[in-house]
Amino acid sequence: MLKKIKCPACQVEGTMSLVELDYIGPYRCWKCRALFTVEIKNDELVSYKYLSEEELKKQQELRETQNKYKKDD
Ligand SMILES: [Zn+2]
Numbered sequence: 001m002l003k004k005i006k007c008p009a010c011q012v013e014g015t016m017s018l019v020e021l022d023y024i025g026p027y028r029c030w031k032c033r034a035l036f037t038v039e040i041k042n043d044e045l046v047s048y049k050y051l052s053e054e055e056l057k058k059q060q061e062l063r064e065t066q067n068k069y070k071k072d073d
Contacts, residue, residue, distance in 0.1 A: 008048050009034040026056050 003018045007029035014030050023040040027048075035051040 003040065003043065005038065005045060007032060007034060008036065026051055026059065 001018050002015045003023075004013050004015055005027055006013050009029060010032040012029065012031040014027075016027055018040070021040070021043045023038070025037065027036050027038045028034070029036075035053065035056055036048045037051045038045060039047040
C-alpha cells in the first residue's frame with residue numbers, strides 16, 4: 001500500500017510503501033532530503049520529528065541487531 005506523506009519542511013508530497021496502517025519509522029523527503037521519524041496511525045500522519053543521519057544509522061543498526069536475535073529464536 002502506498003501512503004502519501006507531505007514533507008513538514010518543504011510541503012512536497014512523497015509516497016512511501018507501508019505494510020500496515022500503523023507505522024513509526026524514518027521517512028526521507030525525495031525533494032529536500034530532510035529526514036524525519038514519522039508516526040502514522042490508521043493511515044493518518046499523527047506526529048513527526050527531525051531525524052539526523054547519525055540517529056537513522058543507529059536505528060538501522062538496532063533493527064539489524066533485533067532481526068539477528070529473531071532469527072536465532
Ligand atoms: Zn521536503
